[in-house]
Amino acid sequence: MKFIDDAAHGFASQLDGQWLGSYHDGAFFSFEYSKNLTGGIGGLAIFPPGMTGMTTPQQDWPELSCADEWRLLATLKAHLLSARWPLLGRITMAINRRLGLIYRSADAEVSQGMPHPVRAMPLLSTVLVRRQLAHLPATLAHKQALAQRYQQALAALPSITQWAVPAGAACHWVRYPFALSCPQANKAAVARRLSQASGLNIGVWFDDVIHPAGSFRHAYVAGSAPQGERLAATVLNLPMNIALADNAALAHKLDRLLAELRRIEKENIQ
Numbered sequence: 299m300k301f302i303d304d305a306a307h308g309f310a311s312q313l314d315g316q317w318l319g320s321y322h323d324g325a326f327f328s329f330e331y332s333k334n335l336t337g338g339i340g341g342l343a344i345f346p347p348g349m350t351g352m353t354t355p356q357q358d359w360p361e362l363s364c365a366d367e368w369r370l371l372a373t374l375k376a377h378l379l380s381a382r383w384p385l386l387g388r389i390t391m392a393i394n395r396r397l398g399l400i401y402r403s404a405d406a407e408v409s410q411g412m413p414h415p416v417r418a419m420p421l422l423s424t425v426l427v428r429r430q431l432a433h434l435p436a437t438l439a440h441k442q443a444l445a446q447r448y449q450q451a452l453a454a455l456p457s458i459t460q461w462a463v464p465a466g467a468a469c470h471w472v473r474y475p476f477a478l479s480c481p482q483a484n485k486a487a488v489a490r491r492l493s494q495a496s497g498l499n500i501g502v503w504f505d506d507v508i509h510p511a512g513s514f515r516h517a518y519v520a521g522s523a524p525q526g527e528r529l530a531a532t533v534l535n536l537p538m539n540i541a542l543a544d545n546a547a548l549a550h551k552l553d554r555l556l557a558e559l560r561r562i563e564k565e566n567i568q
């Protein structure tokens with residue numbers, strides 16, 4: 299039996315000094331829109347030598363259709379806009395959706411586990427990934443600075459859970475997670491409230507034990523992963539992106555976030 303790691307957003311991160319994705323026989327990393335290294339969609343896989351079914355030479359892989367290349371470009375653009383201007387990003391995404399210009403996995407892939415056909419990586423994705431790889435050290439340093447800033451700010455509220463990363467450990471953040479002290483019936487509403495108060499884009503990842511929420515759940519029986527369920531109901535996250543400057547404006551936003559978090563934690567106790 300072979301064991302392949304899901305290291306989807308573990309690229310350039312270590313745990314106890316070992317690179318994520320190097321623990322078992324192989325690993326895959328995702329270049330999907332939301333990941334720390336992104337080409338829009340697609341990914342990178344490391345397979346154990348001699349694994350059957352993976353011997354197709356890459357030159358023979360079909361290219362993305364022209365229509366899908368345009369969809370990919372339009373979807374990427376909307377995600378890029380969202381990183382800086384969430385409202386503009388949402389509007390662009392809504393327009394794309396109406397025009398049928400969203401490039402994403404088919405519904406059957408999520409609900410029925412239909413395999414995705416193999417495709418050559420689109421040129422657009424290749425250019426994007428290579429550019430990010432060239433800037434990787436600077437990106438990691440910037441994210442490290444943001445993480446430190448977040449960690450110090452949230453430390454003022456001891457009821458909030460954080461996950462410390464040892465100094466000097468390689469960590470390629472996707473988002474910066476923190477957890478409230480009590481499970482939230484409507485975590486999305488809490489995230490919206492915090493975003494409005496702070497001006498920071500507060501996320502809800504992950505909001506279900508099985509992701510994406512509302513997908514097939516793959517025979518998951520409620521209650522069988524109590525810690526996972528509790529985390530899904532309490533964890534929120536802060537943005538980790540290179541467009542976000544580590545400056546006085548961010549410090550002000552974090553002050554506002556803390557004030558609102560303090561209110562929420564107090565309401566939860568009552």
Ligand SMILES: *Cc1c(COP(=O)(O)O)cnc(C)c1O
Nearest residue numbers: 304306307327328329330340341
């Ligand atoms: C994003 C993600 C995936 C799926 O990656 P795709 O490239 O979208 O197929 C799998 N596992 C984890 C943990 C992920 O975050």
